[in-house]
Amino acid sequence: MEQLFLNGILVGLLISLISLSVYPVICLVRFFHFAHAVVIAAGAYFSFLLSRCFGWPMGIAIPLAILLSAGLGCLMEVAVYKPLRKREAKPIVFILASLGLYTVLQNVISLVFGDDTKSIRTGPVREGLNFLGARITPIQIITIVTAIVVVVGLLLFMKYTRLGKAMRTVANDANLARVVGIDSDRVIMWAFAIGSGLAGLAGILMALDTDMTPTMGMRPFMMGIVAMIIGGKDSIIGIVLGALLLAFAQQYGAYYLGSEWQDAIAFAILLIFLLFRPQGFLGKKV
Amino acid sequence: MDYLIHILILIGIYVMLSSSLNLVAGYTGMLSIAHAAFYGVGAYTVALMSLNLHTPFLVNLVCAIIICGIFGAVVGIPSLRIKDDYFIIAAFAFQIIAFSVMNNWVSFTKGPMGLPGIPQPNLFGWKISSYPDFLLLTVIMCVVCLLICWRITHSPYGRVLQAIREDETFALSLGKNVAGYKISVFVLGAMLTALPGALYTTYISYIDPSSFTVDESIFIISIMIIGGAGRLWGPVLGAVVLVMLPELLRFVGMPNSIAANMRQIFYGGALVVCMLWRPQGLVGKADVLRK
Amino acid sequence: MKKNRFIVIVVLLVVLVSLLVTNLVNTRKRHVGQGRIVVGAVIDLTGPIAMYGNWMKDGAELALEHWNAIDGNEDAILLVQDSQSDVKKGVSAFQYLLANNDGVPAVLIGPNSSTVLACAPLANKSKVVLFTPTASSPNISNSGEFIFRNRSSGAQEMIELARVISEKFQIKEVGFIALNNDAGIAYEQAFVSAFETRGGQVLQTELLDLGVADFRTQVFKMKNANIDAVVLGSPAKEAATVIKQAAELNYKPKWFSATPIENPTLIEIAGSFADGLVYVAETVDHNNPLFSDFAQKFMDKFGYEPNVFCANAYDGTTILLQAIVSSHGKPDQMLQYLHSLDEYNGVAGKQAFDKQGDVVKKLSVKTVKNGTFQIFTKP
Known part of the structure; x- marks a missing residue:
């Protein structure tokens, strides 16, 4: 059973990573940015393009792929969301536009790379290392470490840097931000850059573990959103706890109820939270 | 000719789906992503009853309407405690759970294997089997559905709904039972989806859960939005355009290897462009989608 | 204003419909002519x-x-x-x-x-x-x-596989992992009924959802139940992912499967751990x-x-x-x-x-x- 626990931690941290990559964006723009799902896949495919098609070493390919994902996020913001914001469109307009973006970009990936599975793994498949009676692979260790670094990094960033503080101000009250002289468009652009970069990173980590397909981003993205809501969308620690709760519920639910009910379990938990504690774990009461 | 009739029947199904959603979302302002789930409940009720109990079409239809209404109440009453964006997510969650049940409760719904061989409807001795028959049935159902929508929206009841959309607090201050209005219209919207559900089931004669996914819900919403939310003719026009457009694209010659992806790209691109330039839809009022 | 818009819409509809009809007529001519x-x-x-x-x-x-x-x-x-x-x-x-x-x-x-x-x-x-x-x-x-x-139905393959497992391998107890779609469920149902008529028993069935890439829980359940023969009713990608993740968990049962897994993807993902998998397939005779x-x-x-x-x-x-x-x-x-x-x-x-x-x-x-x-x- 140690294995089940470890799986829970692993999946939970991966969901946290994805959830935290959407966090800066959703905090600031207040709608569910579906096209984020395609950025996750894009990160993986950028790294595939650079490392496999161009033959560059992983050390160069991965950072560059993360940068390219960040660029993709910014591009969406500039081309679509910013004009919509200027017009004060309703959230549903944003959601539909972002679904449109998702469809377009996901099909561009299929068109360029094909629908079959692509891999950036090197070396043969190996048995996992023995760790307190459970098995863990090197890439899973890297995922865990990265996720923890990102959580801590983001916490410090939001608390201590000027940009982080500006983001919190814009998230809390856009009007107030304008009064104190914060250029909210610039801050939102940074949020897209950081969020999309993290999404690219998550995509690459997922691809290193379980390979890539053009639609690989949608499901983790949805889980990220669920984690964010049950965690409370204003608190990083809350999101991590939410992701862990979600992951454990899914793992143990799959173990005792049957794996086909994983989706239903995740969304049932979401509903319970929405009904009885809509502000999430650590969210502020509204 | 059958091809054209087939397209018209599909348009009819989506007219009913998006019109019923329009009551809930366009007029009252509750954007529900669970609409395909109700549609599925209606379709499965008709299919299971006609296959297992061999009851006549009209009985099945009435039962489907009632069951959809019950589900609407079950979903609607608790969700109404949830506001705005979160309502969207709550409805989304119901949609996922409903799909999961349809797909995984294999002993009851046959799961992903689907239900083949659903018998064609028989209305008072009129055996509906040919394409023109189905078209006539579709037209009748559409007219009934649109009449109901028209009657509702042009009644005092409908005006209260629109007031709730514009300003819920104001409606409350007028002493209106806002929760009651919201629940009743939500249940009504769910009941209306039984019509297209029954039609789809008997027309295609085969159903499986893949027809009632989130994607389907999003498609219904897109029809309503692109046509024009909060207008009676909006969903009708939206259904005509969105069902017919991909069909027209069949005629555009493209190399096979890229045609499929290109069409999807075109479709997604159209959605983005529409949102950028004309978010109120083809016939909608501009203010419905403004803050 | 309102009237204008109405006219625009009617014109739009007429154009759409007439395009559809003329195209239809044209295509017909083109192909038959x-x-x-x-x-x-x-x-x-x-x-x-x-x-x-x-x-x-x-x-x-x-x-x-x-x-x-x-x-x-x-x-x-x-x-x-x-x-x-x-x-x-x-x-x-x-x-x-x-x-x-x-x-x-x-x-x-x-x-x-x-x-x-x-x-x-x-x-x-x-x-x-x-x-x-x-x-x-x-x-x-x-x-x-x-x-x-002209593809053998999944049921035919599973009936043959049930025979192979019980006769050639003398295995009476297996686990089944299927993709949760029509094809996967069809495999599972056909196999269970064929295997049980031969006196075998399917101890546990696990389903894999479409579009998911993490099957560790399903694999772990099999491992924990000490099942040492598992039938995979899924396409190559999912089967390979299951085999790979099982290997990473140090779980190496005897794997069985059918036609869909015969694809280079299997080897790409699962590597050497796919070796020893036995499957019933339509043969493409390379000779x-x-x-x-x-x-x-x-x-x-x-x-x-x-x-x-x-x-x-x-x-x-x-x-x-x-x-x-x-x-x-x-x-x-x-x-x-x-x-x-x-x-x-x-x-x-x-x-x-x-x-x-x-x-x-x-x-x-x-x-x-x-x-x-x-x-x-x-x-």
Whole structure:
């Protein structure tokens, strides 16, 4: 059973990573940015393009792929969301536009790379290392470490840097931000850059573990959103706890109820939270 | 000719789906992503009853309407405690759970294997089997559905709904039972989806859960939005355009290897462009989608 | 203002409808006017099962190219429509092809079984042969006299696999991991009933959801239940992921599976841990000169090695073209022709059709050895 626990931690941290990559964006723009799902896949495919098609070493390919994902996020913001914001469109307009973006970009990936599975793994498949009676692979260790670094990094960033503080101000009250002289468009652009970069990173980590397909981003993205809501969308620690709760519920639910009910379990938990504690774990009461 | 009739029947199904959603979302302002789930409940009720109990079409239809209404109440009453964006997510969650049940409760719904061989409807001795028959049935159902929508929206009841959309607090201050209005219209919207559900089931004669996914819900919403939310003719026009457009694209010659992806790209691109330039839809009022 | 908008909308609608109608009329003229043979195709080229659709399309296109290259053959074209892994879109696509009914006596369809089942009543009614080289659902067998397939149904493979496991391996208890879609559930149901009639027992069944890549919980459940033989009823990608993740958890049962896993993806993902997997499959005989010639040409044109689905689609297209020519497109004669085929010698091996339109084909027991797919000899 140690294995089940470890799986829970692993999946939970991966969901946290994805959830935290959407966090800066959703905090600031207040709608569910579906096209984020395609950025996750894009990160993986950028790294595939650079490392496999161009033959560059992983050390160069991965950072560059993360940068390219960040660029993709910014591009969406500039081309679509910013004009919509200027017009004060309703959230549903944003959601539909972002679904449109998702469809377009996901099909561009299929068109360029094909629908079959692509891999950036090197070396043969190996048995996992023995760790307190459970098995863990090197890439899973890297995922865990990265996720923890990102959580801590983001916490410090939001608390201590000027940009982080500006983001919190814009998230809390856009009007107030304008009064104190914060250029909210610039801050939102940074949020897209950081969020999309993290999404690219998550995509690459997922691809290193379980390979890539053009639609690989949608499901983790949805889980990220669920984690964010049950965690409370204003608190990083809350999101991590939410992701862990979600992951454990899914793992143990799959173990005792049957794996086909994983989706239903995740969304049932979401509903319970929405009904009885809509502000999430650590969210502020509204 | 059958091809054209087939397209018209599909348009009819989506007219009913998006019109019923329009009551809930366009007029009252509750954007529900669970609409395909109700549609599925209606379709499965008709299919299971006609296959297992061999009851006549009209009985099945009435039962489907009632069951959809019950589900609407079950979903609607608790969700109404949830506001705005979160309502969207709550409805989304119901949609996922409903799909999961349809797909995984294999002993009851046959799961992903689907239900083949659903018998064609028989209305008072009129055996509906040919394409023109189905078209006539579709037209009748559409007219009934649109009449109901028209009657509702042009009644005092409908005006209260629109007031709730514009300003819920104001409606409350007028002493209106806002929760009651919201629940009743939500249940009504769910009941209306039984019509297209029954039609789809008997027309295609085969159903499986893949027809009632989130994607389907999003498609219904897109029809309503692109046509024009909060207008009676909006969903009708939206259904005509969105069902017919991909069909027209069949005629555009493209190399096979890229045609499929290109069409999807075109479709997604159209959605983005529409949102950028004309978010109120083809016939909608501009203010419905403004803050 | 209001009136203007109304006029604009009416004009828009009229334009849309008239475009549709004129196009329809034009297409009809184009296809029939030149006296070509037209084969329709409703294939899932996008969506979650697009991979199979594209294999199928490539096979069919190559068959068409070869047909047209042979002197004396009437010129043929393939009208491909995308069904987008969606039943309704599939029916619309099929209807569109039927609108060219003068020219489309037969339609190649797949890989989504649901689409085949939804189109079947229409095909029977309008007397158009529906031919699938890829869909596996057992329901397709009884879906009507105009529905044919040259892929062995999943049920046939599972019955054979149950025999192999209980007779050759003397294994009485297995676990089953299936993809949670129509094909996967069909595998599971067929296997369970066949295996239980042989006195075996399926101890545990786990399902894999489409579009998921983390199956560690399912694998762990198998491991924890100490099951040492597991049947995989899923395509290569999912099967390989299961095997890989099992290996990472140090769980190495005896793996069994069927046709869909015979794909390079299996080796790419699972590496050496796929070795020893035993599966029942339609055989593509690499020593058969017909196949090696086909494989070479396929490789030259598309840049990857053809699998059994490409080969089936190639054979299916060729069979349909021959059937259309010999019957002059008359439906009843086409049925006669298809049923009269006795050991048709295709690139995917010898095949004939039974009363239900299912292919009668030799299934063989194969295994993975050193990263290649080989005929299985001894346990």
